[in-house]
Amino acid sequence: MAVTAATRWASRAQFFASGFIFATWGVHVPTVKGHYGIDEAQLGLAMLAAGAGAMYGLTSAGRWIGRHGPRRMAALCGCVYALLLCGLVAMPGYAALLGLLAVFGLVTSVFDVAINTEAAPRELRDGKPLMSGMHGMFSLGGMAGAASGSAALAAGLAPQNHLLLVSAAMVALVALSATRMLPKPPATPGAAEADHGFRLPRGALAVLGVLAALGLIAEGAIYDWSVLYLQQELGSPQKQAALAYASFSAAMAAARFGGDALRARFAPAVLLRGSGLLAAAAMTLALLTDWPWLALVGFAGVGIGFANVVPILFAASAKVPGVEPARGIAAVSAIAYLGFMAGPAVIGLIARATSLTAALYVVVVFAIALAASARYAAADQPAR
Structure with a gap:
């Protein structure tokens, strides 16, 4: 099956849409908190519901994508993902919100695996790094989603109207780009016999998973809590606070677009070590300053630091001997996602007991842990 410019841009568009939707939810975390009258711990529980849904999706994603192909699963889950934005501030109560976010997490996770499953084997075929660039489109979408959300809030657009507009635009983008994705490849000999459901990974996959968890806990903390941090801890208006995730995503996108060249030059362990140390230093700056604009600079540094963590580890996971990429x-x-699922709830509980500032030092701790463990980022061992 030929890989054309259209199929490459289809993949990029899917990553962009994923980031845009992701950031739109992030911008409206304070909106959801205020609309339902909940505290940080309850908000953390809502994020835990999303994480639980994501875990369920991930236990079945490989089987579903193997059966139906990345294109179909990306189209279905991406469109549902976008549509669920409309319900964020339209649920009749907190319990209903938990249910919506559980489904939100499920389709998010399957959509994420589907678009990565299409991109990762292409890197292997082309013989050169490209996953950082694909994830750069996710970050670019996050930057665009956060910036447009900030502009909508500044213009006085009602949150529900903003969510409806984003939902309609992203459904159209996902559906159109899915038509240009590669069709389902022929079945690999022996794949049917191997299709026996999800198993907790061991060996190289387990090591890569733990490292990815460190990165996603820290990255997810910025996504889930940075807007609220600027608004609540530093007293920024929400239209300025929304720029926290925008600055993080913009810097991450820029670093990811240059990340493939870095990955071609440096060993994964070197990049991971430098990434963790930079992220730790930048997050410390963001948490120590009382100036919102300097905090935005810190969040941008965190974005640069974490930019290539997930692309490196996801690309490695697609190369483990004896394991299909999906x-x-x-x-x-x-x-x-085990870490991503628990992280927001833990931060919410720490924030209620102390402060959100103290809770966000979790990002610093995990960034340092990632740097210290970078030497284990290898995919040259067969899964067991």
């Missing part, structure tokens, strides 16, 4: 990515994602 299953490798799903397995590593599953461990990563």
